[in-house]
Amino acid sequence: MASSSSTSSSENSGPLLYPISHSVPLVPPPPPPSASSRSTPEGFILPTIPPIPDPLVVIRDSRGHRVLPDVSLMPLPVTDGRVTKLVESHPMVVPKCANCAEMGVDCTFSEAGIPCPPCAVLGIPNCDWTDPFWLMENLRRCRDLYLRDERDELVQSVKDNRLPASLFDREFERAERWFYSGAQGAITRFLLNSYATRDLALHGYRALAASSTDASTLLRFLALGVETHVHPVILQAVGARLQDLFSAMLS
Ligand SMILES: [Zn+2]
Ligand SMILES: [Zn+2]
Numbered sequence: 656m657a658s659s660s661s662t663s664s665s666e667n668s669g670p671l672l673y674p675i676s677h678s679v680p681l682v683p684p685p686p687p688p689s690a691s692s693r694s695t696p697e698g699f700i701l702p703t704i705p706p707i708p709d710p711l712v713v714i715r716d717s718r719g720h721r722v723l724p725d726v727s728l729m730p731l732p733v734t735d736g737r738v739t740k741l742v743e744s745h746p747m748v749v750p751k752c753a754n755c756a757e758m759g760v761d762c763t764f765s766e767a768g769i770p771c772p773p774c775a776v777l778g779i780p781n782c783d784w785t786d787p788f789w790l791m792e793n794l795r796r797c798r799d800l801y802l803r804d805e806r807d808e809l810v811q812s813v814k815d816n817r818l819p820a821s822l823f824d825r826e827f828e829r830a831e832r833w834f835y836s837g838a839q840g841a842i843t844r845f846l847l848n849s850y851a852t853r854d855l856a857l858h859g860y861r862a863l864a865a866s867s868t869d870a871s872t873l874l875r876f877l878a879l880g881v882e883t884h885v886h887p888v889i890l891q892a893v894g895a896r897l898q899d900l901f902s903a904m905l906s
Pocket of ligand 2: 752
């Protein structure tokens with residue numbers, strides 16, 4: 656059974672810090688059968704998919720920071736093949752983040768937590784691929800597909816007398832644990848990817864601007880940057896360097 660609770664961050668819509676925290680107890684009690692759960696003729700409750708409540712959601716901690724859930728006590732390592740499959744899964748045939756769609760440029764999806772190349776090089780902080788809400792939605796989609804298959808398979812096994820009805824719940828919970836152990840690894844890998852790629856462009860441009868003493872080059876960069884959708888935060892960093900150079904010239 657999935658558990659819920661913590662893995663934190665901060666406000667606003669950009670890619671943020673999501674420190675992993677295990678301070679909140681794991682494993683809530685199983686949810687009661689919901690109105691949409693159905694009893695089968697064989698006498699067991701057909702589990703609701705998606706589960707209610709759903710553990711795969713972005714929540715907020717006591718300080719109002721966004722947190723990613725803990726959904727397994729036995730997470731797979733981030734290098735496990737199942738984890739890789741989850742972070743590399745994408746519902747679109749030709750994935751395109753909202754920023755690239757708006758700019759009309761090609762987009763590339765590598766894996767969850769890593770921004771697409773255009774967003775990365777332009778310093779755009781809110782690429783869909785680094786959005787924890789997008790991650791949760793994608794994990795929910797993968798889980799629901801998997802658990803529906805498992806549920807159907809188990810129901811058929813009971814009907815065919817290959818599985819006692821009394822063992823249905825146990826087997827379904829085993830399938831849930833199997834999925835959530837991979838999902839927890841995917842969440843951790845997402846966080847690591849986010850940490851590793853966050854603000855790379857901003858720091859890079861800031862370092863390059865700081866190393867330049869040529870105001871005309873920086874002015875040309877600003878003009879080009881506005882045309883090519885370089886994020887305003889980077890333009891501000893270059894602008895601040897220009898101001899420093901002009902102040903030094905005038906003093
Ligand atoms: Zn993109
Ligand atoms: Zn993007």
